[in-house]
Amino acid sequence: MDFWDEGLFLLVLFLAxxxxxxxxxxxxxxxxxPSILLLGPDQAKVILNIMAFLSSLFIVSSSLAYVAWRQLLRIVLYMAVGMIAGIYLYQRLPLSFLLPFYGFFVLAVALKGLCTDKEINLSPGLSRFILLGAGIMHGLFVSGGALLVIYAVAAFKDKHVFRATIASVWVVLNVPLMFHDYQQGFYDNQTLLLTGLSLLPLILATYAGTRIHDKINQRIFMKLSYVLLLLSGMLLLF
Known part of the structure; x- marks a missing residue:
């Protein structure tokens, strides 16, 4: 990895x-x-997992009163089961299969988000299926949020509760992933150095995003997020 790759990664980290x-x-x-393309899947998973944990920890610590605790427990239990399956699949399936699969998954979520504004209502069975699927994707690519948000949109009508509870999920679930990555030997010197360099853009991004949160029209911002997801999925496929 050269200087330009590192710089692009830090820019991606700040924006995301x-x-x-x-x-x-x-x-x-x-x-x-983009991080997989710049760093490779193992290093990208390790660093982004740590950054997501730290970012979510800040959100939770500043909005603890908004956490829906019973929903948090339900989400964590189902996603933890799915994560076990996701970790198992990541260790045994070839990257040539996983990356296109992941790309199609991201594209599907982006297109769904861009094409509908309908209120989501989920049956109990479908809710469990979505949470298990979110856990599988989180175990594979630390990216269960795309499916979890489908459940969360139906469960949480207040944007503060939505944000605080979803962030709490990552605080809980990213810890076992960090421990697993450590056991796999992914915390080498280069990864630790880049993790340290990533702290500054993370701090700046968390500050900027927190300031934006109370001011921006969240519907418009979510649409922008889905556009960026669409571009990310296309990068993996093409």
């Missing part, structure tokens, strides 16, 4: 985590595709 600070999700999903 600004969105993460505004919405409580989508930061890793937006950053993962």
């Amino acid at each position: 985590n600004t969105i993460q600070a505004v919405t409580g999700f989508a930061g890793t999903l937006l950053a993962m595709a």
Whole structure:
């Protein structure tokens, strides 16, 4: 990885985590595709997982009163089961299969978000299926937020509750992923150095996104997020 790759990665990290600070999700999903191309999948997963944990921890610490605790427990339990399956698949399926699969997944979520404004109502069975799927995607690419947001839009009508509860999910679930990555030997010197360099854009992005959160029309911002997702998915496929 050269100087330009590092610089582009830090720029991607800043832009994606600004969105993460505004919405409580989508930061890793937006950053993962270009980061995989710049760093490779293992290093991208490690660094973005740590950054998502830190960003979410800040959101939760500043909006703890808005966390829907019973919903948080339900989400974490179902997603944890899915994460076990996702980690298993990541270790055993070839990258040539996983990356196009991930690209199609991102494109599908982006197109759905861009093409509909309908209120989402989910049956209990479909809710469980979506949460398990979100866990699988989080175990694969630290990117379960795309599916989780489908559940969250139906469950949370207040944007503050939405943001605080979704961020709480990443605080809880990213810890076992960090431990797993450490066991796999992914925390080498180069990764730790780039993680340290990533802290400054993360701090700036979290500050900017938090300021934007209370001022911006969230519907417009979510549409912009989906446009960026569309571009990320296309990068993986083409």
